[in-house]
Amino acid sequence: MSTGDIVLEVENLSVTFATESGPLQAVRDVSFTLRAGETLALVGESGSGKSVTSLAIMRLTPPAPLVTLAGSVLFTGADGERRDLLALDLDGMRAVRGNEISMIFQEPMTSLNPVHRIGDQIAEAITFHERVSNRVALARAAELLDKVGIPDARRRLSAYPHHLSGGMRQRVMIAMALACNPRVLIADEPTTALDVTVQAQILELMKELQQATGMAVIFVTHNLGVVAEVADRVMVMYAGAIVEKGGVVPVMTRPLMPYTQGLLHSVPRLDPESLGRDTLEAIPGSVPDPLSLPPGCSFAPRCRHVRPACEAAVPALEAADDGHDVRCRRWRKLAEAGA
Amino acid sequence: MSSAAAIESVETARTVKPGSRAWRRFCRHRLALFGIAAIVLMVLASVVGPWLIPFDQLKIDIRHRFAPPPWEGHLFGTDMLGRDLLVRLLMAGRISLSIGFLAMIVSTAFGTFIGVTAGYYGGAIRVALMRFVDAMLCFPSIFLLLILAAFIQPSVATITLIIAATSWMEVARVVEGQVRSLRERDFILAAEMIGAPGRYVMLRELLPNAIGPIVVAATLTVARAVLMEAYVSFLGYGIQAPMASWGNMLNNAQQYLGSAPWLAIFPGLMITLSVASFNFVGDGLRDALDARLDLR
Numbered sequence: 213m214s215t216g217d218i219v220l221e222v223e224n225l226s227v228t229f230a231t232e233s234g235p236l237q238a239v240r241d242v243s244f245t246l247r248a249g250e251t252l253a254l255v256g257e258s259g260s261g262k263s264v265t266s267l268a269i270m271r272l273t274p275p276a277p278l279v280t281l282a283g284s285v286l287f288t289g290a291d292g293e294r295r296d297l298l299a300l301d302l303d304g305m306r307a308v309r310g311n312e313i314s315m316i317f318q319e320p321m322t323s324l325n326p327v328h329r330i331g332d333q334i335a336e337a338i339t340f341h342e343r344v345s346n347r348v349a350l351a352r353a354a355e356l357l358d359k360v361g362i363p364d365a366r367r368r369l370s371a372y373p374h375h376l377s378g379g380m381r382q383r384v385m386i387a388m389a390l391a392c393n394p395r396v397l398i399a400d401e402p403t404t405a406l407d408v409t410v411q412a413q414i415l416e417l418m419k420e421l422q423q424a425t426g427m428a429v430i431f432v433t434h435n436l437g438v439v440a441e442v443a444d445r446v447m448v449m450y451a452g453a454i455v456e457k458g459g460v461v462p463v464m465t466r467p468l469m470p471y472t473q474g475l476l477h478s479v480p481r482l483d484p485e486s487l488g489r490d491t492l493e494a495i496p497g498s499v500p501d502p503l504s505l506p507p508g509c510s511f512a513p514r515c516r517h518v519r520p521a522c523e524a525a526v527p528a529l530e531a532a533d534d535g536h537d538v539r540c541r542r543w544r545k546l547a548e549a550g551a
Numbered sequence: 552m553s554s555a556a557a558i559e560s561v562e563t564a565r566t567v568k569p570g571s572r573a574w575r576r577f578c579r580h581r582l583a584l585f586g587i588a589a590i591v592l593m594v595l596a597s598v599v600g601p602w603l604i605p606f607d608q609l610k611i612d613i614r615h616r617f618a619p620p621p622w623e624g625h626l627f628g629t630d631m632l633g634r635d636l637l638v639r640l641l642m643a644g645r646i647s648l649s650i651g652f653l654a655m656i657v658s659t660a661f662g663t664f665i666g667v668t669a670g671y672y673g674g675a676i677r678v679a680l681m682r683f684v685d686a687m688l689c690f691p692s693i694f695l696l697l698i699l700a701a702f703i704q705p706s707v708a709t710i711t712l713i714i715a716a717t718s719w720m721e722v723a724r725v726v727e728g729q730v731r732s733l734r735e736r737d738f739i740l741a742a743e744m745i746g747a748p749g750r751y752v753m754l755r756e757l758l759p760n761a762i763g764p765i766v767v768a769a770t771l772t773v774a775r776a777v778l779m780e781a782y783v784s785f786l787g788y789g790i791q792a793p794m795a796s797w798g799n800m801l802n803n804a805q806q807y808l809g810s811a812p813w814l815a816i817f818p819g820l821m822i823t824l825s826v827a828s829f830n831f832v833g834d835g836l837r838d839a840l841d842a843r844l845d846l847r
Contacts, residue, residue: 272743277674310745317744322737327759336755337745388745 216248253443331369458536583835597644606635666726700788763840774829
């Protein structure tokens with residue numbers, strides 16, 4: 213689709229938590245690029261490291277002794293300058309947050325401060341980064357509310373979060389995140405907590421805003437239906453590492469990694485042939501304990517196609533096709549067998 | 552986009568403000584209402600009363616010593632120097648209640664500062680500050696109070712500061728716990744996401760959400776401070792004669808306990824009434840705010 217300049221290059225990002233039972237590597241050697249105007253979906257089960265990856269890009273993980281970040285996150289700002297976000301000091305990072313990279317969260321019910329009016333909360337996002345008067349900031353907040361589809365925006369400025377429904381609060385969060393026209397928006401499961409009808413509205417809204425502003429979106433989700441709808445490219449994570457990435461069509465129609473295949477099979481369908489069946493094809497077992505990962509492929513214990521070689525060493529992320537990478541020792545064989 | 556928004560309900564049907572619900576819960580607490588009434592009455596009487604009574608608190612009248620109440624206009628009787636007891640009680644109320652409120656303000660401000668700092672920064676800063684709080688709590692505060700009072704010239708200001716210095720720890724603990732739990736909330740992450748500086752997060756995001764427990768702790772601190780002032784003055788280290796405080800009035804009364812019991816009974820009642828009232832109000836506020844503080 214629309215492929216602009218590269219705005220974000222994540223290289224070998226690793227996130228390690230210090231726990232009482234030793235270091236826990238929640239994200240391992242994640243690398244990807246993001247171009248202006250595109251949507252990259254980050255898919256995986258709970259605990260696969262997708263949320264931690266997005267928080268690490270914003271440097272919103274707990275501070276140093278508790279969590280250590282390694283690798284680099286190269287961000288190209290509006291001024292064309294490339295900076296490593298992991299090397300920035302706290303003030304430098306604050307100038308980037310909300311201004312050039314923004315984020316929206318899963319829970320709109322708790323992401324707004326209950327004691328402040330929503331207009332003030334949006335206006336603050338503007339005044340942190342631009343030297344404008346309160347009146348100007350509030351006027352811009354009203355424009356933003358209008359842009360995210362909240363009727364009667366000017367009056368709504370003085371509403372408190374508890375006056376609004378979940379979908380409306382998520383719209384306010386989006387307005388807050390987009391207040392300074394960021395180049396990258398990280399959406400961490402923005403529709404998971406919403407009704408299905410409201411989900412569709414929010415997705416539609418995000419698409420419209422993306423087309424209007426040309427921002428890049430990292431869409432974190434475990435909902436594959438949403439992925440097919442919004443993403444240009446998909447990145448599948450398992451146990452903290454990328455196991456497959458590529459364009460949305462090849463990954464969704466011709467997945468190479470057995471894990472991705474399993475994920476796609478475990479989505480309930482409404483087509484006639486699957487309606488008669490009683491059970492879904494679930495992936496057996498559960499996500500491995502990140503403190504004691506298997507020595508080889510971390511998916512091996514749950515994989516139907518496992519061979520002894522899989523359990524010996526961690527497979528590399530190989531390029532299977534143009535722009536389609538997979539981390540599986542046996543992907544060629546499996547593709548031939550037509551799995 | 553606008554049609555999409557129209558489908559969605561804009562406003563949930565909640566018309567009652569959280570504040571007015573808390574007020575109704577507070578009103579259901581009978582003792583707290585009694586406490587409020589008693590406090591307002593005591594404050595008003597202390598401020599206005601001495602002007603309305605035709606006696607001076609320092610006027611000595613040897614002919615009418617130990618007049619039992621009520622005696623020719625001396626409603627509460629007179630003391631060993633013939634001074635009107637009622638006017639002295641009210642003047643003492645000015646001193647004792649002022650010390651109570653001022654010590655509350657100082658200790659709440661300091662305790663809140665320590666608590667927010669410790670809760671927000673966490674890590675080594677929290678460990679250092681909160682262990683300091685623990686250490687302060689380990690001192691038997693009455694001895695600390697007496698030692699400090701023995702070295703420092705007693706006056707309203709110094710007694711206030713000394714009491715505040717021994718009573719900010721509870722507030723610090725309450726605030727630290729509150730801030731530490733609020734810190735994990737999504738809206739704090741959201742504030743940091745939009746690039747809020749630490750000062751803003753502490754003062755505008757965390758503090759307003761912790762105000763309920765702070766108010767409760769502050770109210771209980773007034774009761775404690777009034778009691779502390781009474782202790783210190785009773786033992787002779789606090790407010791000095793001829794200035795009256797409820798504590799030193801008790802002190803003066805003890806040798807006449809058998810012959811003129813009203814000299815001890817009235818200041819004792821005032822101390823009991825004020826301390827109990829502040830505690831009742833604190834309890835009522837806790838029920839109204841703390842238990843089900845509606846954050847949504």
